[in-house]
Amino acid sequence: MTENLKATILSNLWAEMGGKMVGFAGYNMPVQFKEGVVKEHLWTRENAGLFDVSHMGPCYIHLKDKGDLSPEESHIKIAKILEQVLPCDIQGLKIGQIRYTTLLNDDGGVIDDLMVARDASGSLYVVVNAGGKEEDFAIFDSVGAGELVVERLDMNGLIALQGPKAKEVIKTVTADAANLNFMNFAHFESDFGALIIARSGYTGEDGFEILVLADNGVKLCEFLLANSDVKPIGLGARDSLRLEAGLCLYGHDLDQTISPIEADLKWTIQKCRRERGDFNGSARILNELANKPKRLRVGIEFLDKAPAREGVEIHSKDGRKIGVITSGGFGPSLGAPIAMGYVETEFAAIGTEIDLIVRGTPRPAKIGALPYVPHNYYKPA
Amino acid sequence: MTVKFTQEHEWIKIEGDVASFGITAYAAEQLGDVVYVELPEVGKTIKTGDAVAVVESVKAASDVYAPVSGEVVEANDELSASPEKVSEDAEGAGWFAKIKLSDASELDGLMDEAAYKAFLESL
Numbered sequence: 001m002t003e004n005l006k007a008t009i010l011s012n013l014w015a016e017m018g019g020k021m022v023g024f025a026g027y028n029m030p031v032q033f034k035e036g037v038v039k040e041h042l043w044t045r046e047n048a049g050l051f052d053v054s055h056m057g058p059c060y061i062h063l064k065d066k067g068d069l070s071p072e073e074s075h076i077k078i079a080k081i082l083e084q085v086l087p088c089d090i091q092g093l094k095i096g097q098i099r100y101t102t103l104l105n106d107d108g109g110v111i112d113d114l115m116v117a118r119d120a121s122g123s124l125y126v127v128v129n130a131g132g133k134e135e136d137f138a139i140f141d142s143v144g145a146g147e148l149v150v151e152r153l154d155m156n157g158l159i160a161l162q163g164p165k166a167k168e169v170i171k172t173v174t175a176d177a178a179n180l181n182f183m184n185f186a187h188f189e190s191d192f193g194a195l196i197i198a199r200s201g202y203t204g205e206d207g208f209e210i211l212v213l214a215d216n217g218v219k220l221c222e223f224l225l226a227n228s229d230v231k232p233i234g235l236g237a238r239d240s241l242r243l244e245a246g247l248c249l250y251g252h253d254l255d256q257t258i259s260p261i262e263a264d265l266k267w268t269i270q271k272c273r274r275e276r277g278d279f280n281g282s283a284r285i286l287n288e289l290a291n292k293p294k295r296l297r298v299g300i301e302f303l304d305k306a307p308a309r310e311g312v313e314i315h316s317k318d319g320r321k322i323g324v325i326t327s328g329g330f331g332p333s334l335g336a337p338i339a340m341g342y343v344e345t346e347f348a349a350i351g352t353e354i355d356l357i358v359r360g361t362p363r364p365a366k367i368g369a370l371p372y373v374p375h376n377y378y379k380p381a
Numbered sequence: 382m383t384v385k386f387t388q389e390h391e392w393i394k395i396e397g398d399v400a401s402f403g404i405t406a407y408a409a410e411q412l413g414d415v416v417y418v419e420l421p422e423v424g425k426t427i428k429t430g431d432a433v434a435v436v437e438s439v440k441a442a443s444d445v446y447a448p449v450s451g452e453v454v455e456a457n458d459e460l461s462a463s464p465e466k467v468s469e470d471a472e473g474a475g476w477f478a479k480i481k482l483s484d485a486s487e488l489d490g491l492m493d494e495a496a497y498k499a500f501l502e503s504l
């Protein structure tokens with residue numbers, strides 16, 4: 001273990017369980033357990049996987065001076081401030097509703113991708129990525145101009161329980177959480193103290209993300225892992241699961257030069273926000289919506305078994321570089337390589353023939369559809 | 382028949398003037414699930430230390446270096462269809478290729494099994 005890595009409240013538990021620990025975003029995290037990435041991945045698709053995501057940045061965003069504002073009024077006030085930098089419809093969130101969105105710079109480039117949710121109290125519950133959380137919190141402070149308070153919650157435990165059996169497992173913690181709709185969250189009392197449970201995740205499966213107080217995190221994980229349907233899953237399978245699900249990983253598929261339109265995330269910008277156009281970088285983003293962006297995020301359909309990793313060049317059939325792979329590897333559920341990347345928009349149509357330049361050799365491939373594995377999110381009967 | 386090892390975690394099994402080689406069980410364990418193997422072409426002349434093969438696990442792609450100089454006389458084509466053999470049986474069915482040695486004296490510089498074990502313990 002490298003000297004200056006931070007520990008999550010669960011790092012010791014994973015090390016004791018045989019996790020292969022590595023540094024990730026400054027934290028000591030398990031990249032895999034004894035069974036390895038492929039088995040952990042398949043287990044999550046068929047049963048329930050438990051992931052430590054405590055390195056991420058959950059927080060509340062409160063109004064500094066609520067005065068005699070109602071929760072509704074408080075929500076609208078916070079939403080209006082943050083909508084300057086987050087292009088999703090925050091004002092329109094229902095209580096408990098979560099939206100996936102992007103934090104934008106002045107040029108419409110993505111500083112981070114994150115979840116924003118409306119708490120009944122009138123505050124927002126927000127979860128940002130680990131790598132940029134200090135910068136993100138500073139931006140929330142800065143755009144808040146003294147009116148907002150960011151209450152960090154990242155000293156606690158944040159775990160994800162993902163997979164088709166997650167619903168049955170969560171009932172053993174608190175029965176009511178199984179009734180949450182997809183992309184909704186609520187507060188629960190349990191044997192493990194107060195919990196915030198969201199029906200969300202980043203694997204493409206049904207599942208839950210649970211914020212647990214620092215003192216109760218290990219006990220909750222031990223309880224969940226005592227269930228024979230649950231196994232601990234490392235970062236390796238987390239990455240292959242999200243890539244099969246066609247989901248972006250910040251720092252790879254998203255960065256400060258890429259707009260949400262280029263990233264094929266226009267669905268994250270609701271119609272009312274496009275009409276108002278009142279957010280950072282809106283000139284570029286509205287232009288890209290109207291006239292198509294220069295490049296687009298696409299999936300790759302492989303025609304042979306050689307994986308194409310991040311950085312592999314994508315060439316047109318006449319040998320010109322038209323893009324690059326931003327995430328690539330092997331999809332255990334497919335038993336085949338998977339990748340996504342960016343290409344010039346004219347080459348982005350599904351079925352377009354391309355070459356991937358793997359170790360100097362052009363390998364024929366096509367632009368393919370995302371996700372590779374259909375999403376299996378919860379839909380109420 | 383003699384088996385030798387390199388510091389790059391390859392094994393080499395010498396039978397007469399032909400040697401088969403692959404990656405060690407230790408290397409396979411470190412790589413994790415192997416999903417793709419790119420083998421050298423039969424007939425190719427290779428020098429010790431050349432990157433002659435690529436092994437890709439779920440996690441990463443790694444070069445495999447020629448443990449000795451010579452000519453590639455056979456490649457384990459079964460690995461194209463079943464790369465997992467490298468994970469399951471790295472020092473047996475997971476062999477990569479066979480090399481006709483051009484300089485048998487190169488073998489003297491390689492480790493025997495006891496030396497390789499000691500090398501692993503020193504890591």
